[in-house]
Amino acid sequence: MSILNKDRQILALSGGVGGSKLALGLTHCLEPHELAIVVNTADDFEHLGLHISPDLDTLMYTLSGLSDTSRGWGLADESWGALDALARLGQPTWFQLGDRDLATHLARSCQLRAGTSLSTVTAELCLSLGITHPVLPMSDDSVRSFIQTGGGELSFQEYFVRQHCAPEIQGVRLHGIEVARPQKVFIEHLKSPDLAAIIIGPSNPFVSIDPIIKMPGVAEMMRASTAPVVAVSPIIDGDAVKGPAAKMMAEMGMTVATTSIAKYYGDLLDGFVIDEKDADHATALRESGLAILVVPTVMQTLEDRQMLASQVLDFSLSLSKTHDHSTLSIT
């Protein structure tokens, strides 16, 4: 039996690993018609003629149970024959293409080139992998994160994979964001009176969540929705569980603390979920007007994912909007 009333839905916003873990937990708590997962595509890139969507892949592999949980990315039981042969041919190997992973990129690239939308390609890939909960790329338009550094701009994968996040970040430029149209079903959910909650996963705010919420109209629709917006902090005890979020924050002059995440999202949030280790921040955060849930947020096992998802869901559904945006006009 569902925890949701009839016809109500949850929208989850996700980047890569952290967001996918929470999304997997949510799929264990909610029926396919009760959940839609919106995924960042601003770290998509072209490599060797392939359209690679790292966050979509991470989510699909996580939801289908095919991900390599020890390596932390890519597919389990992966092999590297193609990469070895690419090296032999003098081709770039800084982006580690697994043989099985390549199949995803080939299928996607081929269909995109034939004119199929990323949404449709993603739906077909999910169907093949037995994923029943809707996975929505944030947009069928191209948005690309560029990392601004003292040495100039780097594409996100150049920064993240090739340079191992070493360059000092000055800011993030989201190329194409001004004209990107949020994915159709995503907009429908945002506008729907049946939307019960919007859950922002513990993903990087600057390169995973910003691309989603900074598309024209999205933040406005989130504020206007009657559904509460709840974020799970990607920062625990002054560090990121994974990825460069903490390093980015420090370099951009932010205090590396869960409170900075809440401040960054600002009045978009109605609730905020922080880790037990950050319990001493709860009072100050509550005083700023946010509803706060303090729970263990490190997700190591499937049980951790289900438990956190269930707690975040209960917490979200218990909230009513703290701000009255009902008069905001959304086009």
Added chain:
Amino acid sequence: MSILNKDRQILALSGGVGGSKLALGLTHCLEPHELAIVVNTADDFEHLGLHISPDLDTLMYTLSGLSDTSRGWGLADESWGALDALARLGQPTWFQLGDRDLATHLARSCQLRAGTSLSTVTAELCLSLGITHPVLPMSDDSVRSFIQTGGGELSFQEYFVRQHCAPEIQGVRLHGIEVARPQKVFIEHLKSPDLAAIIIGPSNPFVSIDPIIKMPGVAEMMRASTAPVVAVSPIIDGDAVKGPAAKMMAEMGMTVATTSIAKYYGDLLDGFVIDEKDADHATALRESGLAILVVPTVMQTLEDRQMLASQVLDFSLSLSKTHDHSTLSIT
């Protein structure tokens, strides 16, 4: 020391497996500046967004010593992770893409899409693989073999791989042949007074050699060249060593015999190399005006390849043109 006089060159025309074996033998007899291998590209095709050049690949893998000699195609020590994953994604798997083989297709496709010519891409791939003898795709333009059957036309790979050559063939249509420009260096060799011999490998005449020699001007330049043209029969004792040549001949109403190959090439040939098992055809073939070499032509070991190449070379260099085409004007 070379068997050729200074500055003289050999041109070898090749399809896939048979032609590559002879070409490998030739590379052991000739220095890189003494040999150029022209390869059929009419069975190239697009698959999953990749530009696949089966005959170029077979030749490159054979010359670099990377080919799988027991399987008879593709690379040795190949793995099939990508193909397994493609199957899981509901993608077509009738064309067996090995993981290492995929690297070649990715590198080639990516560069072609960036506007690099097939000649340049091939030269770069060969360089990476340590191949020092020039490998020339027959053209940088697209020529595609279509197999005409009672049930309509099939692309060559559709016929050859997907349908295992089962449909009865009525003819071959070489799409694009009328406007295909033979590769630049190929033309230079054909026109060169230093050309010492043109050797047609034991490849399928209809789908491997015809695409090369039916491009505008090629047959005329071959006839006009002072270099003798010598073909090695792909038919031995009434059957093909490999591939559908014999089946095609029977279905197109030809006698499946080495003599039919000589007749098919007609006055293009100055010399013809047949297998010992076909020795009883030698007299009749000689009476038709052809110089005939009877030797073992089945190439199972590297020694076989070198021996046949050496014999074919000696034979070719012993010939002078039987037809006087010296007055033919080539533009």
